[in-house]
Amino acid sequence: MHPTTLGLTHAQGAPALAPSGVEVAEALAEIRKPVAVVASALGPVPVVVGDGGLAEIAGEELLALLPPVYPEWLGERSFTAAHGVRFPYVVGEMARGIATPQMAIAAVRAGGMGFYGSAGLDLDTVEAGVREIQNALGPDAPGWGANLIHNVQDDRREMATVELFLRMGVRCVSASAFMQLTPAVVLYAAKGLYRGGDGQIVRSGRIFAKVSRDEIARHFLLPAPEQMLRALVAEGRLTAAEAALAAEVPIAEDITAEADSGGHTDNRALTVLLPRLIALRDEISEQYGYSVLPRVGAAGGIGTPAAVAAAFAAGAAYVLTGSVNQSALESGLSEDGRNLLALAQATDVATAPAADMFEMGVTVQVLKRGTMFAQRGQRLTDFYRKYPSFDAAPADEVASLEKTVLRRSIPEIWAETKEFFATRDPREVVRAEADPHHLMALVFRWYLFSGAQWAREGDTDRRGDYQIWCGPAMGGFNDWVKGSFLEPVGARTTGQIALNLLEGAATVTRAGHLRTAGVQLPPGAFDFRPRPLG
Structure with a gap:
């Protein structure tokens, strides 16, 4: 609808409230097209820019031009490039096999990253799970990893798990519940490091460090401790060349700020934790002159499009979901447990x-x-x-x-x-x-x-x-999907949950752009409803 015709749909003599209805709805729905905001008698009006470009609004007063909003672009482009995925979205590693190999596979096929919840499982089961993922996606497929959890009783379990991952070619590991660095983490981070032809240090394995405290984040943002590197070289686990390169890069290039999550949690507020860890990242990166800036993602309390959009707006490079995926069909939780979660x-x-x-x-x-x-x-x-x-x-x-x-x-x-x-x-x-x-x-x-x-x-x-790890995000998710195709537990899949959260976050982001440009939004503009996506 051309802006000069706006307002003609109102009844004769009715007050001109705002360009509600078709114009705003279209601007919200067409997230992959630019939107021009032009002046009219009703105030700022959004106009979806079609193939004709800005010529379509020739003669109108242009107030703002909003670019397309692609779900793929919501976070850091460096994240999707580094990990070979379409979306800056991670299906988290719920331990003891709750995040099954099938869940990791589904996450990758939906365009995101998926971590196998291998923590707490015996090594034979872990190996079988890794092989299942490799057989389904291909031995060198990007976008997936496995979980390494801190074992306070027996650090030998950590080392045995890392040795298994290295032997099987697991390229990404999510390190969770760590209170300090351990030799196993340092070994995984340093093993296979080499300098590429362009002079940049190339990693064989990448660590995602899930943290909720500054002091733990600092450990992962700093280079590996010299004492640990020397010990690993003396044991024959690392070469001197690998240890030398490890002293120049951070332990992890992906730091997940874990807020109010299910399972281990400090119940932190994401809006406090995330900016703090980003600032810490900047401080340490400047101090050490890193050529690759570590990325900081967000987890905990993320179960709706608004929460996803808010995390990205606060600076998250990626988002990681956990509790909401437990109710998915690919979850390792029983059907009885998933039905409880849905309530x-x-x-x-x-x-x-x-x-x-x-x-x-x-x-x-x-x-x-x-x-x-x-x-x-x-x-x-x-x-x-x-x-x-x-x-x-x-x-x-x-x-x-x-x-x-x-x-x-x-x-x-x-x-x-x-x-x-x-x-x-x-x-x-x-x-x-x-x-x-x-x-x-x-x-x-x-x-x-x-x-x-x-x-x-x-x-x-x-x-x-029943012990079912769960955060408040689960309740938010259940409220959001009520009345939609995702309300029945039997219809919840990892892929549909991911795609709807991302599409919804892009729509919410578009609504924020329109409001910032002065457009008066109707009720429900920030309420994206789930729909089958593919």
Whole structure:
């Protein structure tokens, strides 16, 4: 519609409120075309620029010219170029196989990145998962990786996992829950470094560091510590040339600012954390003169187009989604667990003790609705802090725990736990038999560990003990998809979730551009509704 005809659709004598309706709707829908904002009697009016270009608005007063908004362009172009993907979008590495190989494959095929949730799985299962991805996408396909989680009990597991990744040619690793650098991380970052013909240092493997604190981010933004590099060279794991090059580049070129996420979280506000990490990146990069500027992405609380658009507007190079993908068909979570997630509201989350860091008091964010895991986990924490051993606790309290939380006797649980650690890490058994408080911790860790397993298996008899990692984003996502084709759990796929979040973010961004140009927007202009995309 030509701007000079605007307003003729209003009833005779009706007040000229704003160029609502067709003009604004078209400007919002045509995100891949430029939009001219011109002056009219009704105020600034958006006009989609067609093949005729600006000649279409000849003679009109041009107030603003808005470029196309492509979902591919929302973040840093260097991200998509470095990782060989279409979109600056990452499907995160939900541990213990929640992010399955099929989920990583689906993410790549949708144009994003996908990380296999290999943390917490035995090495044979990890290897099988990596081979599944390689067989589906090709051995050298870009855009996927696997998870390396910090193991506070046994750093040998980290090293064995990294050695597996290097042997199998895993090109990207997402390092999560780290509180300090470890030799395994440094080895992966430095192994295979060489200087290309243009003089630039080329990486064989790339690390995504998921962090929520400045001090941890700093470790990953700095070059590898000289002492660790020397030790790895002495062990024959690195060459002297690789170590020398590692001293010139940061450990990670992709830093994910993890805000209010499911699982391990510090419940940080993204609008505070992200700018701070970007500023820290700039400070360190200037200090060390990096030729490649590390990218800072955003994770945690991202479950709607508005949240995605906000993260990019705040400077995120890419976004990473987690909780919302757990309800996808490719998720490793059981159908029963996915149905519970689909009912979640933003407030249906709570913190519970983390199985891997129970003694340290570390917590994870989990689903509260439909399960008692958070409350029961807190009972275990209180008991552990109150009593030095099971023998020191009143017999009725021990019996209550066995009946209402553990639902098995403590001797039975310890026998099973002892058998597990006898092959995995016998040092834990020796320590527990000498320290009854540590034995208690291992028994309680059995429950915390099993809660995630029951949720994955869909053991409905233990539904009240499901541990489902979940952040507030899940509730926002459920509200957004209500009434759309994505509301039924059976219709939620990793690809459709990704494409709709990105298309919606581009539409929300366009709405922001129009508002900044002075166009009065109708209600719902920032509300992109899910639709099948391909």
